[in-house]
Amino acid sequence: MEYTVKSGNPEKQRIGCVVVPVYASRKLSPSAKIIDKASNGYISNLVRRGEIEGDLDNALLLHNVENTLCDRVLLIGCGKEKDIDAKTFYKINTNMVKRLQSSGATEIASYLTEVPVKRKDINWKIQHSIEAIDQSLYQFNQLKSAKKEERRPLRKFIFSVNGRGQLMQGEQAVRQGMAIAAGIHLAKDLGNLPGNMCTPEYLAAQAMILDRQHKAIKTTILEEKDMEKLGMGALLSVSRGSSLPAKLITLEYKAGDKKQPPIVLVGKGVTFDSGGISLKPGAAMDEMKYDMCGAASVFGVINACAELQLPINIIGIIPTVENMPDGIATKPGDIVTSMSGQTIEILNTDAEGRLILCDALTYAERFEPDVVIDIATLTGACIVALGAHPAGLLSNHNPLANDLLSAGQTSGDRCWQLPLWDDYHDQLKSNFADIANIGGKGAGTITAACFLSNFTKKYHWAHLDIAGVAWKSGDDKGATGRPVDLLTQYILDRVAGES
Ligand code: BES
Numbered sequence: 001m002e003y004t005v006k007s008g009n010p011e012k013q014r015i016g017c018v019v020v021p022v023y024a025s026r027k028l029s030p031s032a033k034i035i036d037k038a039s040n041g042y043i044s045n046l047v048r049r050g051e052i053e054g055d056l057d058n059a060l061l062l063h064n065v066e067n068t069l070c071d072r073v074l075l076i077g078c079g080k081e082k083d084i085d086a087k088t089f090y091k092i093n094t095n096m097v098k099r100l101q102s103s104g105a106t107e108i109a110s111y112l113t114e115v116p117v118k119r120k121d122i123n124w125k126i127q128h129s130i131e132a133i134d135q136s137l138y139q140f141n142q143l144k145s146a147k148k149e150e151r152r153p154l155r156k157f158i159f160s161v162n163g164r165g166q167l168m169q170g171e172q173a174v175r176q177g178m179a180i181a182a183g184i185h186l187a188k189d190l191g192n193l194p195g196n197m198c199t200p201e202y203l204a205a206q207a208m209i210l211d212r213q214h215k216a217i218k219t220t221i222l223e224e225k226d227m228e229k230l231g232m233g234a235l236l237s238v239s240r241g242s243s244l245p246a247k248l249i250t251l252e253y254k255a256g257d258k259k260q261p262p263i264v265l266v267g268k269g270v271t272f273d274s275g276g277i278s279l280k281p282g283a284a285m286d287e288m289k290y291d292m293c294g295a296a297s298v299f300g301v302i303n304a305c306a307e308l309q310l311p312i313n314i315i316g317i318i319p320t321v322e323n324m325p326d327g328i329a330t331k332p333g334d335i336v337t338s339m340s341g342q343t344i345e346i347l348n349t350d351a352e353g354r355l356i357l358c359d360a361l362t363y364a365e366r367f368e369p370d371v372v373i374d375i376a377t378l379t380g381a382c383i384v385a386l387g388a389h390p391a392g393l394l395s396n397h398n399p400l401a402n403d404l405l406s407a408g409q410t411s412g413d414r415c416w417q418l419p420l421w422d423d424y425h426d427q428l429k430s431n432f433a434d435i436a437n438i439g440g441k442g443a444g445t446i447t448a449a450c451f452l453s454n455f456t457k458k459y460h461w462a463h464l465d466i467a468g469v470a471w472k473s474g475d476d477k478g479a480t481g482r483p484v485d486l487l488t489q490y491i492l493d494r495v496a497g498e499s
């Protein structure tokens with residue numbers, strides 16, 4: 001899709017379709033008024049007749065409107081003008097795409113940029129229109145033999161800005177929107193691929209592709225023998241039952257000052273989580289192909305940063321394994337030694353995410369990070385606590401937590417903080433090793449984070465539990481690409497703060 005910005009009157013656009021907002025109840029936006037005036041009251045006549053109320057899901061497609069240069073005008077209902085928030089704006093864009101897809105128009109001039117969204121400026125609206133358009137058009141049909149192709153697919157969106165003074169900023173917003181949308185797209189594709197295709201080896205190959213595509217990215221892959229030398233007994237214990245070897249992927253994006261400590265992102269990359277010997281029940285087990293969505297988000301974020309050539313240093317670390325039962329698989333009660341030297345009693349082989357993350361988090365120390373953020377589909381308990389709306393956030397450094405909460409507000413890809421108090425550590429006591437890998441009844445998301453906090457004492461760290469937000473179940477089952485938006489926003493905020 002091509003996206004640009006332009007300033008100019010709606011009736012003068014020589015284009016397939018001009019999209020203008022109408023508010024409830026029957027209130028014309030400035031661009032709708034201009035077209036109304038040019039067409040001698042055609043729009044206000046229709047509105048008076050009750051053809052469109054301006055409610056949120058309304059739309060009305062008009063052809064050959066008098067004294068306009070466009071083939072079509074699409075009126076989009078936006079609800080009450082004063083009530084439009086980020087979420088509503090997203091819905092308005094989604095509705096627009098749905099109507100346009102069956103309209104035959106391929107090139108669109110959108111005046112939805114004039115919709116007042118609470119506490120958001122025009123750049124935010126351009127960026128998020130692009131994300132919404134990309135998300136509405138997303139399909140994962142590469143594995144279907146009969147593909148549904150649009151006869152006249154949408155090709156181009158032009159966003160209206162107020163005057164030439166907004167063009168430069170608008171173009172920057174377009175670049176940001178496109179980079180984030182591409183990052184989300186990549187994360188979704190990786191997530192949606194089945195476990196027999198998206199294996200640890202496949203993820204490693206994808207990382208090598210990013211290395212080739214971007215000059216500023218350097219990829220290294222550690223094999224099991226390398227990890228043995230480093231003493232990563234926790235990570236390796238998870239892949240013992242799989243016939244696929246574990247990999248540890250490092251993506252180094254270096255475009256900042258050489259001396260600037262990097263932001264390290266650690267993504268859980270379990271390409272299929274059967275539970276291992278502590279086997280999961282059969283219902284919805286297919287969804288455990290999504291247990292690598294943390295890793296996918298790291299790919300997406302680093303790809304977005306590289307496309308935007310952000311002047312910053314970011315390291316992505318992706319421990320990737322498959323968790324399977326087998327004759328030599330790790331058993332409940334087995335004790336392993338982590339890279340940090342701490343011994344772990346594995347009381348449940350289904351609590352595997354923390355086992356691969358703890359060694360990756362120890363490995364992160366060597367990059368002398370400014371902050372470390374891990375992203376993981378870690379606990380079903382997080383879905384119980386927070387549902388599918390925010391990601392769970394736990395951190396040993398409140399300023400970092402606050403930065404992430406704020407990036408969540410800006411992007412709409414939100415997280416919510418849970419306490420990481422010492423009180424919970426008792427739940428991880430083991431009779432035979434330094435710690436157990438499960439915390440028993442109660443606060444499963446917190447005890448999982450507590451477990452990880454034993455490995456993050458040397459730096460500022462935040463943990464995002466994305467079990468509830470990384471994919472949708474049910475009829476529209478599919479990866480969401482979250483939290484690529486949140487993390488890219490966090491990095492954009494950091495870049496803006498440092499310049
Ligand atoms: N990948 C799962 C967490 C998960 C489950 C995410 C369902 C989304 C939906 C993780 O590896 C896991 O199995 N966690 C266990 C931990 C328990 C054994 C302490 C869980 O949440 O049940």
Ligand code: MN
Pocket residue numbers: 273275349350351352353
């Ligand atoms: Mn598990």
Ligand code: ZN
Pocket residue numbers: 270273291350352353377378
């Ligand atoms: Zn898992």
